[in-house]
Amino acid sequence: MSETLLILYGVICFMLVAALVAVETRDLLSSVLCLGAVGFGLAVVDLIVGAPDLALTQVVVEIFAVVLLIRTVVAREDTTREFIRDTPHVAAMGAMIMGILIGAYVCFQQLTPFGDPPMVMGASYMRAAEEAGATNLVTAVLLDFRAYDTLGEATVIFAAIMGCYALLRTRGRKEEHEGHDADS
Amino acid sequence: MKGMTLIVKTMTALLIGFILLFGAYVILTGHLSPGGGFAGGVICAAGLLLVVLAFGADIVRERMGHRMALLWETLGAIGFLAIAALGFITGTFFAHFVRHGAGFRLFTGGSILYSNLAIGLKVAAGLFGAFLMLAAFRETERTDRGEDGGD
Numbered sequence: 436m437s438e439t440l441l442i443l444y445g446v447i448c449f450m451l452v453a454a455l456v457a458v459e460t461r462d463l464l465s466s467v468l469c470l471g472a473v474g475f476g477l478a479v480v481d482l483i484v485g486a487p488d489l490a491l492t493q494v495v496v497e498i499f500a501v502v503l504l505i506r507t508v509v510a511r512e513d514t515t516r517e518f519i520r521d522t523p524h525v526a527a528m529g530a531m532i533m534g535i536l537i538g539a540y541v542c543f544q545q546l547t548p549f550g551d552p553p554m555v556m557g558a559s560y561m562r563a564a565e566e567a568g569a570t571n572l573v574t575a576v577l578l579d580f581r582a583y584d585t586l587g588e589a590t591v592i593f594a595a596i597m598g599c600y601a602l603l604r605t606r607g608r609k610e611e612h613e614g615h616d617a618d619s
Numbered sequence: 620m621k622g623m624t625l626i627v628k629t630m631t632a633l634l635i636g637f638i639l640l641f642g643a644y645v646i647l648t649g650h651l652s653p654g655g656g657f658a659g660g661v662i663c664a665a666g667l668l669l670v671v672l673a674f675g676a677d678i679v680r681e682r683m684g685h686r687m688a689l690l691w692e693t694l695g696a697i698g699f700l701a702i703a704a705l706g707f708i709t710g711t712f713f714a715h716f717v718r719h720g721a722g723f724r725l726f727t728g729g730s731i732l733y734s735n736l737a738i739g740l741k742v743a744a745g746l747f748g749a750f751l752m753l754a755a756f757r758e759t760e761r762t763d764r765g766e767d768g769g770d
Contacts, residue, residue: 503753
């Protein structure tokens with residue numbers, strides 16, 4: 436087994452442990468921090484398997500999300516949570532974990548070896564990226580011959596932010612309401 | 620949100636220029652090196668988030684409220700659509716309206732550079748506006764509960 440693959444498995448094990456701690460801990464703040472550890476581990480995995488674009492985006496988005504979550508958690512009065520741990524819950528959880536493990540074993544039997552894509556798209560993608568004139572293949576894919584995908588994705592983000600504005604616009608509307616109540 | 624201590628404020632004032640510069644670099648060289656409009660836009664938004672956290676939302680809102688952020692986000696979205704529509708000059712929707720040579724220079728890759736600029740503007744303004752809205756939301760909730768809003 437090569438050294439890179441060993442580091443990859445190490446980082447994945449770290450992510451698994453952090454995810455378990457995030458699920459099992461009683462303090463919400465520790466849970467959020469462990470979630471951040473999982474995200475940064477994912478960025479390292481992206482770097483190892485050769486996806487620097489995704490790693491950069493992952494790191495930045497993770498920082499943004501962790502800061503937002505920490506602010507939200509710190510603003511709460513009670514940052515602990517309760518667990519339900521009786522026999523039916525534990526049995527259901529065990530059954531689910533067994534099912535996922537068996538399913539994963541069956542799936543991984545069917546996969547091609549790591550880093551060996553079965554599709555023949557690669558060569559034509561390289562040619563198209565050369566035609567686009569961009570030296571970064573990922574951007575050439577995103578903004579040249581898959582530009583409709585990017586347009587749709589940008590529209591989705593736009594709609595999501597609009598929804599945020601509509602939902603969180605509490606201040607202006609509340610003052611308006613109170614003014615009406617005072618008048619009537 | 621009243622902002623943080625003097626140390627945090629000074630460090631933020633020193634660093635914010637470099638953070639925004641790095642974001643602009645990632646946006647502008649998106650077609651040459653890893654990065655692009657989305658990643659650079661999020662970097663810029665995270666820098667502005669640092670300013671909001673350090674100086675307080677009220678001071679930031681005097682300079683750039685969420686209405687302004689909404690305006691810039693819409694401008695970015697319309698700009699991306701306009702760049703796509705400019706492809707009709709040479710052919711179809713999303714065709715390159717400028718032709719540049721290949722190689723590791725800034726003005727290569729046709730309209731990809733301008734699309735990246737528009738997407739970066741849209742993402743930065745959108746995320747920053749959403750965070751401002753969240754800060755406003757928490758403040759209103761606190762005043763409803765009868766606290767004075769500082770933390």
